[in-house]
Amino acid sequence: MKNNALSKQLGICLLSVMLLTACNKPGNSGQVLAKVGDAELTVNQLNAELASLPQPSKAVAMENLVSRQLLVNAAVGKKLDQDPGVQMQIQRARDAVLSQAYIQQLVSEPPKVTDAEVNDFYQQNPAKFAQRTEFQFQQLVLESDNVDEGLQKTVQAGSWDEVSSYLVQHGLKYQRQMVWKSSAELPAELLEKIRNMQPGILFTVKEPKLTIVAVIRNKYNDPVEISDAKETIRRVLEQKKVQETLTTHLQQLKDAAKVSYTEQAKSLK
Numbered sequence: 001m002k003n004n005a006l007s008k009q010l011g012i013c014l015l016s017v018m019l020l021t022a023c024n025k026p027g028n029s030g031q032v033l034a035k036v037g038d039a040e041l042t043v044n045q046l047n048a049e050l051a052s053l054p055q056p057s058k059a060v061a062m063e064n065l066v067s068r069q070l071l072v073n074a075a076v077g078k079k080l081d082q083d084p085g086v087q088m089q090i091q092r093a094r095d096a097v098l099s100q101a102y103i104q105q106l107v108s109e110p111p112k113v114t115d116a117e118v119n120d121f122y123q124q125n126p127a128k129f130a131q132r133t134e135f136q137f138q139q140l141v142l143e144s145d146n147v148d149e150g151l152q153k154t155v156q157a158g159s160w161d162e163v164s165s166y167l168v169q170h171g172l173k174y175q176r177q178m179v180w181k182s183s184a185e186l187p188a189e190l191l192e193k194i195r196n197m198q199p200g201i202l203f204t205v206k207e208p209k210l211t212i213v214a215v216i217r218n219k220y221n222d223p224v225e226i227s228d229a230k231e232t233i234r235r236v237l238e239q240k241k242v243q244e245t246l247t248t249h250l251q252q253l254k255d256a257a258k259v260s261y262t263e264q265a266k267s268l269k
Helices: 002-023 043-051 058-077 084-106 115-124 149-157 160-169 188-194 226-257
Strands: 032-036 039-042 133-143 175-182 202-206 210-221
Touching: 032 058, 039 043, 039 058, 043 058, 084 226, 115 226, 133 160, 149 160, 188 202
Parallel strands: none
Antiparallel strands: 032 039, 133 175, 133 210, 202 210
């Protein structure tokens, strides 16, 4: 079992190395700095490696290139490059690099955001800015499968202590949490539910597999002036415009390519 796990980890490591090498070889152009077997390592590869290091060092970058190429040569020697799974992942890596390069070219110029757009966003999102509120929640988090009818009735009619006692008495596993969250972080539906709720009143939040029984222990107003929020809003709107540009352009590419799906593909969920 241990040998299988080790082999799998080594395989993943070698695949990662091969992918990195593929991404770092721009046609093998540039002055040759070293050779590992028949493979040439160039200045361009060294510069690309340097750009990926947290603390640039040409010596470290060169050693990385040599070590990586040694592993690649060993992997190719074992014909790992002919493995269908490896070929698929190399293809996915190539596709990701090309698509990302296309996107960067498409949105190379940041979209313009006007002061009027910034002001409108500020006015339309009071919970994030002008009316932002900080909430302190005390929570009991449990799996939704453990929420029975008795617990539901206790939450609706009981107190925090009664709910805690019910969980203990019935052997239901749960976690206690004390968290702070601002109104800017809360889903709009939940915020509307608790905006005017007084501390001490129980409420529930349902997530895909969890149920949270919570109570507000403290809250206070923490407004953000538009002068302080302007740059944050501008970045948010820039990102939104970039996403809109990408969505529109992708639809244009789909229309131009006349994408069609098989019946099997249409039935996928």
